[in-house]
Amino acid sequence: MSVNVTFDNLTVDLGGTRILDGVDLEIPAGSFVTLLGPSGSGKTTTLNVLAGFIERSGGHVRVDDKAIDDLPAHARNIGFLFQNYALFPHMNVGENVAFPLRARKIPAARRREMVADALRLVQLPDMQSRAIRSLSGGQQQRIALARALVFKPALLLLDEPLAALDKQLREAMQLELKRIQLETGTTTIAVTHDQIEAMSMADLVAIMNKGRLVQVGSPEEVYRRPADLFVATFLGEANLLPVSGGRVTGFRHAAATSRAEGIGVLRPEDIQIRPAAADDTAPGKVELSVFQGNRRRVTVRCAGIDTPVVISAPPSGVAAEVGDEVHLAIGVDRVHVVPAS
Amino acid sequence: MSVNVTFDNLTVDLGGTRILDGVDLEIPAGSFVTLLGPSGSGKTTTLNVLAGFIERSGGHVRVDDKAIDDLPAHARNIGFLFQNYALFPHMNVGENVAFPLRARKIPAARRREMVADALRLVQLPDMQSRAIRSLSGGQQQRIALARALVFKPALLLLDEPLAALDKQLREAMQLELKRIQLETGTTTIAVTHDQIEAMSMADLVAIMNKGRLVQVGSPEEVYRRPADLFVATFLGEANLLPVSGGRVTGFRHAAATSRAEGIGVLRPEDIQIRPAAADDTAPGKVELSVFQGNRRRVTVRCAGIDTPVVISAPPSGVAAEVGDEVHLAIGVDRVHVVPAS
Amino acid sequence: ASNTSSGGGATSASSKGAFTLPSDINAKWPKLSSTEVVLAGFGGETYQVRHQRVFDQFSKLSGAKVVDAPWDYGKFLNMVDSASPEWDAIDFDGYSTVALIQSGKAPAKLADWVRRCDLVDQAYQDYAAGSYAYSVVLGWSSSLKEAPKNWADFFDTKKFPGKRAFPKSIYAGTVEIALMADGVSKDNLYPLDFDRAFRKLDQIKGDLVFYDSYAQGQQYIVQGSATMVAIANSRMIQLKKDGKGDFTYEQAVLYPWGAFPITKNAKHADAVNALIDTMSHPAVQAEVARSLYLGPTVSAAFDLLSADEKALQPNSDENKAKAAVVNTEVAAKQDGEYVKRFFDWVGK
Amino acid sequence: MDALRDALPRTRGWFTAIGVLIAVFLLAPLIAVLPLAFTSSKYLVFPAVGFSWQWFDTVLTDPAWQGSIMNSARVAVTAAVIAMVTGTSAALAVRRISGGRRIVRTVLLAPMVMPQLVLALGLYLTYKNLVGGTSLTVLTLGQATLAMPLVFVTVSAGLAAVDPNLSRAAQSLGYRWPSVVWRIELPLVGRSVISGAILAFAVCFDEAVLAFFLVPPSQQTLPVKIWTSASENASPAIAAASALVICLAVTLLAVVALVGSRPNKQEAS
């Protein structure tokens, strides 16, 4: 059932402005891709073009290597899960889930079976005749998912599927979505705001900015080896230290990977605080030390570096008080260098 | 200038339902308190009662040990920062900031000085004649802060002051708020949704649930020693392991603090994965291993424990693949026990 | 009760020449103290003409301004014997005035010095002066190929195609018309046989288009909404002048006289008497007849009219002979039932 | 709406056609009246013949028509001002009360469904002994009552777009409620107040039923003059007057659209 999807130089203009500006993306069959990017970067637009809600201005969208540009939305066989679920409030659960089957003129008996299967898949059997209003947010979410999957679409698109849920439920549903995706094998594209969510669910993270696709890769790839400064700062916290001659300013011992000149991207967890000076340390003075639960965020001012260095320290390990002189070490091979803006 | 604030069995009924249900809270003069709690727990209501926007139904609010229950809002001398800033769109920056001084009939010359001081405090001098519309979100935020502080209120209340800002700006403003609070010494109460934010800014975190105050304490206190299961799960991620006879089920070596029977709260970063079995380890099998940027979230199923154990592992240290047999060790003194339900 | 709407409203007066009140008109008046007189009339152009030709000069002469009030039958009934009436007098039909007297609500008697009108029934000359005669005539559109002759033709929808315009809120004349159409001779109409009349009216109800005012009836003819109409003589004279239609005085329902009954406690009794006196002057009556085609109720007025002018009046000797003259006395007695039966029929 | 358009590409055309038909139906009576204002015939008869401005001339110079326009304008201005003050204060007050807001709203808006005829009757019965039942004052009172809900809804809608926190902010910054209303809320809904007042004026200027039953004949308003003219002489002056009324409505509506399309200051931010 799984299909691959290709965006080929996809361009969209709406109301005179370019919303998508030449998006190229290949999604392997059966994979789970998350689209991540700042507000207004064109994530929803990308999904909408794929679903057939918005006309493209240029380029192509291919599903299983066939261009679907001229197929109307109702003929694309795509399951779409909307942020606010878009369940039909005047139908009950069963009628909602049966809607796509009715549209496909599937006989009543078969329809009943398929609805029951779909509800079992989302672990909400026995809910057929409940009113939509009487469901909790998480339940509505699952029903919407059942409705998007019941007709075995080739492709599942999710637009911020978990944004309306609270933290606990959101984390549970991330796993649930992942499980269902593995179970059905449907190629899935999800838009999300939340970086942790994007990395937790996806095989591939696609990062967008200003209507362009900036980087695609596995979660580790995009976090560890961001393509540019934008990705580096957008995803996670980063210390940006100038690199020249393959060395990080202020940390002469730290060798840069990937390129010799540019900006070194250093994650806070890649810098350690050492009580004593050593060959591989640089001296600094603690400016702030804030307890944040699972870590202590320490900012240290080092000589020769303009902005303070941010360090993720264990919440209650080496006590670094404000004003302490400390020594910083950078893990080996941790310096990824990107072009300076 | 700083004052202390006391809520004494404060109760609020609105539209027939009890919104606040006997809130007791003492806020020392000059401290920065954050109110944290799920949506609808009564955080905004608490601020509104303090500011005089909502009538209490029972109990008292005292400022510097004087009940202010009957003072109207305009006489309370409280600076209030609204989530959406509530700047007056028909006045320019200077007029907005001067507004509270005008109410206090402060002569024009003095007023100009004070406005200039306040704008300097928020690092936006020379903005006096700008229109509100022309400001960015962060700038509006600062102007609103200047307006709330210009008349040197005894108390500063902030309702989700940073919720509308994006991640980068939010983190910068957290530090800024903290700096200004230290500089002015004004007793400050801030409502926030964001746990990290709550812990980062505050001297004291007050956690609310269903109209009640559940726990107050320093960030470390509430994170490390939650008063009950609600706080334990609401703040940060927690493994909940049954404790009996002072020992954690499945981890016989781990001694419980605070009480011998109940539920042990174990933070994911307090459990280590060891490659080899030892005296202080328990065996388990890796179920999931998800890369989340600054950590790897590993779930391990252990014999004798119903729910899988969640572990925060370094993002790229000990490789624990799904299916691996691993051995878990719990840090000494890390098991805080709360009453079962 | 009634609203026959004065039968008036001949617009664009025929005699364009200036008219001046006779100089001796106030010879018998006492000294007037009122500065105004309130008259409930039908407004519109009829009253505009009256103001232009008569009232304005009267005001100059007497010092009393003539204030128009909107005609309202019920209001006048309440007012006629009230202690402090709003109005001084109202423009009324003869039979309504008689009904008023019969019901014991007689209006104030005219002052001794007011001119009496000799064409008004003898018994009521002390109450009714200054008014006019008018008739409801059969009119038709110039688009009609053959001219109808009488009310029977009006009811003959086969021979004369098209809708007939018929009054809806004005009832007077309708029963008489139906009876004549049904073959009752114009001299034997009274007392009215309502059952017979409404049976006859039922026959053409579907071919009627109803008007609320004579102006609307007139408009129906011009617009072509109707080919025949039962309408006040003045309106048809006007249409005829404009070449839009024609009419006949044959079987016209003639209301031979009307009145301006005065409220018992009129605030401006002196001025209203003087006004009625003025309107009763033959010269004034003749002028009203000339300009509004409202027939004089003073025989001397006819002497002042030319032969052509006389031929247009509803109550000239010749036209009166063709017409069915309303028996004021009997009509007054039957008025109550007339109203009820008519509006029941209309509302059905 | 766009989504709906896209969802029904084939049926759209049919509905559009039906919509246009209904729009033609909506314009039909105006199309019937307007040309007659320029007829050179002395009768109000369709179709119009010739072309002449004479009937406008009549309406604008004849003292009776002129007077009625003046009366209408006077009554409408006064009633609109009353409606503006009361409707605005009602909107501001409703925003402040917490309990029973629904009931208050229901009562405030009741004049809009009141049969005007019965309202006229009630006003007549109530004031006949005080002022004779028929006077421009009573009419003004009645029309103000009819128009007040309009201002109320317009200003309420404007206020709904004003962040309630603005008022709270002003309070916490040291202002009592009258100053809050004066310095914050009124400036922010100024446009809505003006729009509401213009609509109120338009409604009062056109109002016929109350006027028909309540005004003294010497003080007819324009709609009453049109009404009575329709029964007195059926002259094309009626069409000319109607044309003027239509022009006035279009102008006022355009003004409101202009005032309203620029949002209240709050919404712009």
Place this chain on the structure above:
Amino acid sequence: MLPPALLLVLGMLGPVAVTIGVALRENGPVGAVTQPMRDPMVVHSIGKTLLLAVTVTIATWICGLLFTLAVGLAPRVVGQILFGILFLTFWISLLVRTYGWVLTLQPNGALDTLGRSLGLTDAAGFGLFQTLPGLLPPMVHIMLPYMVLPIYASLQALDPAQVRAARSLGGSEFLVLRRLVLPSLRSGSWAGVLLVFILSLGFYVTPAFLGGPGTQVLAMVIGVQFGRLENIGLTAALGALLLIAVLVLYAIADRIFKISEQWERV
């Protein structure tokens, strides 16, 4: 606050109370109800009123539904123009529009002329004038905005995501229209239907101008009685009857369907 309360008391509540008071004083509490009912003309007119209100409501509902969908579905500019036309006519004097209908509908008037030139009718014309069916077009014309507003509000409230969902789930146009769009307009339809019904009950101007003999609605009877002032008791009783019917219906309808909120969108 005081000013609106004062205005309401002087301008509405007072007169309402006085009308009911007069009705009761003149007829007694029982008579106020029974006395008008003894007059067959009144009973007749109540029947006519209800019949007219029901037909007008149904006709307006159908037109309103179609028009709203047209506004929503037509190309944006056309939709705006359609809406503009609706509003334009809404704000134009009722009297003028009604008179326009007189000129349109009267025999040999605009409609007949048009009909004849299109060959739709013979010399006799459509014959709508002064008939109950003839009252429908003008009444619908006047009531249409009251129907379109709430339905349009429902249409706007229809979540575009739901429409897209229905479409991406494979719904045909008919299915989307029937199972999604129309059901979503239900609450708006109810609000509009009730509003129009209530307004139709007390409507005076149009029947007064266009009504024929067979269309004496209650308001006409009251109007005629009021004009004559012969029987204040009966007039007041009829007025009170109409008033109470309208206000009670309004209060109930407002409770359930929040019809007063529809005005916000004018």
